[in-house]
Amino acid sequence: MLRRGRKVVVIGAGAVGTTYIYALLQTGLASDIALIDVNQDRVEGEVMDLSHGLPFIPPVSIKAGEYSDCSDAGMIVITAGAKQAPGQPRAALIQKNAHIIQSICGQIAEHPSDAVIVMVTNPVDALTQFALQHLQW
Numbered sequence: 001m002l003r004r005g006r007k008v009v010v011i012g013a014g015a016v017g018t019t020y021i022y023a024l025l026q027t028g029l030a031s032d033i034a035l036i037d038v039n040q041d042r043v044e045g046e047v048m049d050l051s052h053g054l055p056f057i058p059p060v061s062i063k064a065g066e067y068s069d070c071s072d073a074g075m076i077v078i079t080a081g082a083k084q085a086p087g088q089p090r091a092a093l094i095q096k097n098a099h100i101i102q103s104i105c106g107q108i109a110e111h112p113s114d115a116v117i118v119m120v121t122n123p124v125d126a127l128t129q130f131a132l133q134h135l136q137w
Helices: 015-027 040-051 067-072 090-109 124-135
Strands: 007-011 032-036 061-064 075-078 116-119
Touching: 007 015, 007 067, 015 032, 015 040, 032 040, 032 067, 040 061, 067 090, 075 090, 090 124, 116 124
Parallel strands: 007 032, 007 075, 032 061, 075 116
Antiparallel strands: none
16 A cells, blocks of 8 residues: 555645544554645644544554655555535635645645555545646656
8 A cells, every 4th residue: 555664744734634634543564654735824724623533543643744744654645635515526625625635736846756646635546646647657
């Protein structure tokens, strides 16, 4: 699952990103987790909340991260994006989320890595292709 080490960077501190981290904490697969979001206060709050359970799980370090954490990560999970409104098709998110993914990819590209990148942001198929073009790894 993790090619280089056991460090995971999650980009997006919303419901999907924090739920992913919660599940990851329970598996014991990661030794280090870094959470990144444009809202630094939210990241710090989520890290504090998630840290309360650390005594009950396999050893792991969780922190408010920076894009430089991507350079030695084994996996980068991108969950950042606009929320889907009730009844709104996922395809309607493409323009807004493409701008978000373009910004994220630009910052990831500044810290070359051989990490596996997992795209979760919708519409996932189009944004995965978009990210591949912008990362140019």
